[in-house]
Amino acid sequence: MRYEMPTTAKAAAGLLAKEKGRAFVLAGGTDLLVKMKAGVVEPDLIVDIKAIKGMKDIKKSAGGFVIGAAVPCVALSENAALTKAWPGVVEAANLIGSKQVQGRCTMSGNLCNASPAADSVPALIAAGAKVSIISAKGSRKVAVEDVTTGVGRTSLKKGEFVTAIELPAKKPKSGDAYLRFIPRTEMDIAVVSCAVNVSLDAKGMITKARVVLGAVAITALLVKDAASAIVGTKLDDAAKAKLAAACSAACKPIDDKRGTVEFRTEVAGVLARRAAEIAYARAGGKQ
Amino acid sequence: MGVHVRSTVNGDAVEFTCPEDEVLLDVLRNRLGLTGAKEGCGTGDCGACSVILDGRLVCSCLVLGAEMDGKVVETIEGMADGAKLHPLQQHFIDGAALQCGVCTPGFLMAADALLRKNPDPTEEEIRFGLAGNLCRCTGYDKIVRAVQAAAKEMRG
Numbered sequence: 103m104r105y106e107m108p109t110t111a112k113a114a115a116g117l118l119a120k121e122k123g124r125a126f127v128l129a130g131g132t133d134l135l136v137k138m139k140a141g142v143v144e145p146d147l148i149v150d151i152k153a154i155k156g157m158k159d160i161k162k163s164a165g166g167f168v169i170g171a172a173v174p175c176v177a178l179s180e181n182a183a184l185t186k187a188w189p190g191v192v193e194a195a196n197l198i199g200s201k202q203v204q205g206r207c208t209m210s211g212n213l214c215n216a217s218p219a220a221d222s223v224p225a226l227i228a229a230g231a232k233v234s235i236i237s238a239k240g241s242r243k244v245a246v247e248d249v250t251t252g253v254g255r256t257s258l259k260k261g262e263f264v265t266a267i268e269l270p271a272k273k274p275k276s277g278d279a280y281l282r283f284i285p286r287t288e289m290d291i292a293v294v295s296c297a298v299n300v301s302l303d304a305k306g307m308i309t310k311a312r313v314v315l316g317a318v319a320i321t322a323l324l325v326k327d328a329a330s331a332i333v334g335t336k337l338d339d340a341a342k343a344k345l346a347a348a349c350s351a352a353c354k355p356i357d358d359k360r361g362t363v364e365f366r367t368e369v370a371g372v373l374a375r376r377a378a379e380i381a382y383a384r385a386g387g388k389q
Numbered sequence: 390m391g392v393h394v395r396s397t398v399n400g401d402a403v404e405f406t407c408p409e410d411e412v413l414l415d416v417l418r419n420r421l422g423l424t425g426a427k428e429g430c431g432t433g434d435c436g437a438c439s440v441i442l443d444g445r446l447v448c449s450c451l452v453l454g455a456e457m458d459g460k461v462v463e464t465i466e467g468m469a470d471g472a473k474l475h476p477l478q479q480h481f482i483d484g485a486a487l488q489c490g491v492c493t494p495g496f497l498m499a500a501d502a503l504l505r506k507n508p509d510p511t512e513e514e515i516r517f518g519l520a521g522n523l524c525r526c527t528g529y530d531k532i533v534r535a536v537q538a539a540a541k542e543m544r545g
Contacts, residue, residue, distance in 0.1 A: 103409045131451055135450075135451045135453070148453075201503070201521050202450075205445035289521065
């Protein structure tokens with residue numbers, strides 16, 4: 103195995119494109135090194151992206167936040183402006199693993215590892231985040247929901263890698279939230295999860311919503327029917343019941359030791375209702 | 390082959406050459422003779438190999454030695470000030486917050502990282518801060534109480 107630590111994204115993309123064997127990008131390494139230890143992957147080349155300029159930076163601008171691909175999740179919660187704007191995203195990222203894991207793991211890695219139960223992914227999709235992808239041929243931006251295509255699969259082509267995640271600027275009277283169900287209080291993987299992002303008008307009516315479920319299908323699900331159920335309402339009980347029903351209807355979960363199909367389907371609705379209540383309150387809505 | 394690395398461990402400049410896929414835990418234990426960090430699981434679940442890397446708590450089993458060039462590492466071996474134990478170490482002893490001791494270096498590093506960030510944590514914050522460290526002997530109550538006692542002493 104070779105280890106390279108290029109100092110430019112272009113050089114990194116070149117290394118990935120040229121490699122004839124199995125090449126992997128290393129940011130936090132909390133998935134990659136575990137897979138190497140287990141023998142699930144045997145890289146011929148590891149390209150460490152942490153020495154590339156900007157990869158460990160969180161940049162705030164009028165357009166929102168650009169979070170470098172190597173920013174550890176713990177650094178998100180240390181950024182007051184980001185935490186204020188996107189509390190749901192920051193909370194989701196800081197549910198991943200332990201403090202030790204959070205000191206290394208990244209949202210870009212969480213996305214590219216493509217686990218259906220990835221905590222940060224539903225929150226990023228709800229927020230309308232985009233990812234910047236670079237290759238030797240150029241760069242492109244795609245919505246987060248267009249990255250994961252299946253369990254452990256992404257739409258990234260050979261030689262491409264994620265350089266940053268971009269969160270939009272927070273709109274006035276908007277709020278996001280993320281909740282997951284786990285059978286313990288920490289250090290676990292979501293059995294079901296839900297992220298909600300809402301915008302309100304001056305009267306507290308929901309004008310826009312994005313509702314995303316995790317761990318109930320092969321990828322995170324952006325549930326448009328669930329958003330429609332609460333748009334035009336003040337999140338009254340009838341709207342919440344419709345929201346929950348739409349979320350349960352969207353679930354295509356598996357049965358495993360951590361949760362049955364029935365359990366996941368029901369809890370998806372419960373979490374959606376609760377996450378919507380938090381997001382609504384954060385947006386300044388009063389129930 | 391191998392990667393030549395220069396880094397700082399517990400304030401000392403160190404140099405080593407390691408295979409590309411060797412993890413920091415093995416570098417510390419087998420090349421630098423620092424056997425305080427322990428391998429429990431090797432997959433980032435147990436925290437026995439916890440060290441502080443550039444100011445952040447990490448599992449040294451999930452870091453490559455090759456990544457360490459120019460980095461600053463703190464391990465349990467650097468915690469005491471000569472013969473004088475760190476308050477966390479002293480309170481772990483006074484409070485019998487260990488039995489076999491395999492998890493203890495990891496708990497101490499995690500507790501140290503927690504108190505640097507939050508000198509006056511609640512019990513809940515301590516339990517969450519130490520959730521990445523597993524102890525299979527003592528249970529966690531004595532450990533939590535030792536951290537509370539050390540935090541109190543350190544706040545003065």
